[in-house]
Amino acid sequence: MGVSEKSVFLRDGVTYKTIRDNAFFSWSYFFMNILATVIASYGLLANSPAVVIGAMIIAMLLEPIIGMGLALADNDHDLFRTGVSTLIKGVIGIVVTAFIIGLIHRNVFLTNEIIVRTAPNIFDLMIGLAGGAAAAYATISPRLNTGIVGVAISTALVPPLASGSILLSRGEITLAMGAFLLVFTNMVAIQFAASVILWLNKIHKTSKMELFELKKFIRRNIITICVLILLGLILSANLQKAVKSELFEESTKSTLDKEISFLSGSYLIDTSFEKRSNITIVRAVIGGLIPPSAEQVGIIEDSLPAPPDGNRIELRIRFVQMDTINRNGLVYADTNFTIPKTLN
Numbered sequence: 347m348g349v350s351e352k353s354v355f356l357r358d359g360v361t362y363k364t365i366r367d368n369a370f371f372s373w374s375y376f377f378m379n380i381l382a383t384v385i386a387s388y389g390l391l392a393n394s395p396a397v398v399i400g401a402m403i404i405a406m407l408l409e410p411i412i413g414m415g416l417a418l419a420d421n422d423h424d425l426f427r428t429g430v431s432t433l434i435k436g437v438i439g440i441v442v443t444a445f446i447i448g449l450i451h452r453n454v455f456l457t458n459e460i461i462v463r464t465a466p467n468i469f470d471l472m473i474g475l476a477g478g479a480a481a482a483y484a485t486i487s488p489r490l491n492t493g494i495v496g497v498a499i500s501t502a503l504v505p506p507l508a509s510g511s512i513l514l515s516r517g518e519i520t521l522a523m524g525a526f527l528l529v530f531t532n533m534v535a536i537q538f539a540a541s542v543i544l545w546l547n548k549i550h551k552t553s554k555m556e557l558f559e560l561k562k563f564i565r566r567n568i569i570t571i572c573v574l575i576l577l578g579l580i581l582s583a584n585l586q587k588a589v590k591s592e593l594f595e596e597s598t599k600s601t602l603d604k605e606i607s608f609l610s611g612s613y614l615i616d617t618s619f620e621k622r623s624n625i626t627i628v629r630a631v632i633g634g635l636i637p638p639s640a641e642q643v644g645i646i647e648d649s650l651p652a653p654p655d656g657n658r659i660e661l662r663i664r665f666v667q668m669d670t671i672n673r674n675g676l677v678y679a680d681t682n683f684t685i686p687k688t689l690n
Contacts, residue, residue, distance in 0.1 A: 369413025393457035415540030448515030464524035467585035474535025482543035637665035
């Protein structure tokens with residue numbers, strides 16, 4: 347089968363029609379996304395990755411995005427508007443549902459499954475591009491239709507949407523915006539990658555002037571390309587910021603462990619960090635027999651590395667009295683850290 351014959355088959359056959367039909371709104375599409383949101387929201391609140399993955403599989407947001415990709419490849423303005431409308435209706439249903447669930451369960455702590463979706467970086471953009479390409483290729487390749495399940499998991503849209511909505515219900519605006527940025531990144535990346543794959547497979551109005559067709563394709567996708575470049579810059583900065591923050595925290599923990607070990611009988615139990623407008627608070631929990639003095643805390647604080655964002659650093663130590671006890675009572679009773687002795 348030649349290229350032109352293949353193009354006609356794809357344009358007039360079942361595959362082309364299926365992509366178009368799936369871009370249209372239906373109540374089954376709407377309710378499946380609502381059910382996916384319920385599953386995803388409770389999976390997020392329960393901190394259960396397995397449940398969240400289940401929600402990814404049954405969600406249907408991928409279909410109108412692939413339809414938008416086809417619209418740009420085929421220069422079909424009506425189909426593009428239809429895909430956008432269908433996508434917006436699905437997103438609204440998801441956001442409202444997750445927001446209500448968040449309000450109902452306001453007393454449930456924010457879990458790691460929610461928090462990890464609030465800091466997108468350049469890796470998420472790459473995943474979205476690869477996932478969109480895989481989704482488009484699986485859609486037009488009958489032998490690869492089963493791969494769409496894996497694509498649905500890799501290009502998850504409902505969980506970060508649900509995360510952002512739950513965070514909004516708690517008043518966590520900054521974290522919610524991070525989750526919504528992840529959703530927007532995935533949507534743009536999937537749409538562009540799908541458009542490229544569909545165009546390369548000749549699912550567009552054919553012309554003998556391939557170079558001219560390429561220029562038209564780039565022109566139709568110029569807004570998407572610009573948005574991708576902007577997202578790439580933002581997400582690369584996010585990644586760089588995250589790496590610097592991680593290195594700072596690891597260096598701080600290492601320094602604390604070393605400095606506290608010089609305090610006779612004391613050791614580091616736990617460390618946490620809190621960032622405020624102009625200060626980074628380092629909270630250290632240490633165990634021992636005698637708490638450190640304010641002067642010692644100041645010396646340790648001065649030895650800590652500077653935060654990468656230029657904030658002032660403040661060390662706060664919580665001291666936990668540590669005693670060793672056996673059936674006869676205290677084993678170490680000498681609070682001056684001389685030779686330990688057993689009490690009778």
